[in-house]
Amino acid sequence: MSKLYLALGSALAGLGVILGAFGAHKLKEIMPESVSTFQTGVQYQMYHAFALLMVGILIERFPFRTMNWAGICFLIGIVLFSGSLYALTALKAGGKVGLGGLGIITPIGGLFFIVGWICLLLSFFKK
Template identity: 65%
Template structure:
């Protein structure tokens, strides 16, 4: 499983660079500064948690237990829900879709998965 988390972390970090570059250069043509900030928050948290996935992958051989695996999956789900919902919200605003605020309800659930991932990571490291 360590290779899985290492690969996922690397893929999401690489995507974070691509998405960040698009947000910094291409998205400005379509949306206002507030939406750019929302989008950049998604990129920022994606990058943090891509590195968290890589850390989980590195630690997996040394602290092999189920909690560490759960931490990695929580980080992955958090990226998909938190960052994914912010990207979707930004894309819908760029397309001027009416009533896009409802998608924002997904974002806090992604944040809860991030928090759970960090708690599980700590518990996994403390468990012997």
């Protein structure tokens, strides 16, 4: 399981660098007003990609279900939080005015981030 978290963390961090460069250069030319939203997605993706790397390293020392759940929550959070911000930016770039229920996905992803950090914390108090 640790190799999976290490691989996912590495891949998502690399993707974050690519998306960050796109946002800083190309997106700034196309839609400067959307760069902030996009960059927030990239920023949280990077934080939690590093959190996945941390879980991949720590799960050997703290092999508890809560540590595993921390990794799962970080991954779901990246998909929902960052993914929804990327989708909102793409829809706005495509001229879509009505975003439907997509905006509600972002805070749900944020809740997964919070639960992941709580699970990580709880892992350190297990015997």
